[in-house]
Amino acid sequence: MEIRVRDLDPYTVKMIDEQAKKKKQSRQQYLKNVLENLSATKELKEQEERFIKLNNQVLAALNQNTLVMQKMIRIIDELTLMEDGE
Numbered sequence: 001m002e003i004r005v006r007d008l009d010p011y012t013v014k015m016i017d018e019q020a021k022k023k024k025q026s027r028q029q030y031l032k033n034v035l036e037n038l039s040a041t042k043e044l045k046e047q048e049e050r051f052i053k054l055n056n057q058v059l060a061a062l063n064q065n066t067l068v069m070q071k072m073i074r075i076i077d078e079l080t081l082m083e084d085g086e
Helices: 008-020 029-086
Strands: none
Touching: 008 029
């Protein structure tokens, strides 16, 4: 697919050309890579947000499980003490 951009400031074009030259790319290839990376960056950000949300859910479940296990340990300890006292 073709995209055209018109009326860019000459300074902007100069900066684009300099960046392309540093990467040993044509202006077209450089801009193509920039645009593709830009679209990938958005997708990666969305995936990162989903990961953070899921990670927080897992941490909450682990914390809840820890509390339940601590309670179970206390109960087992109490039962053990009761058996030892009989």
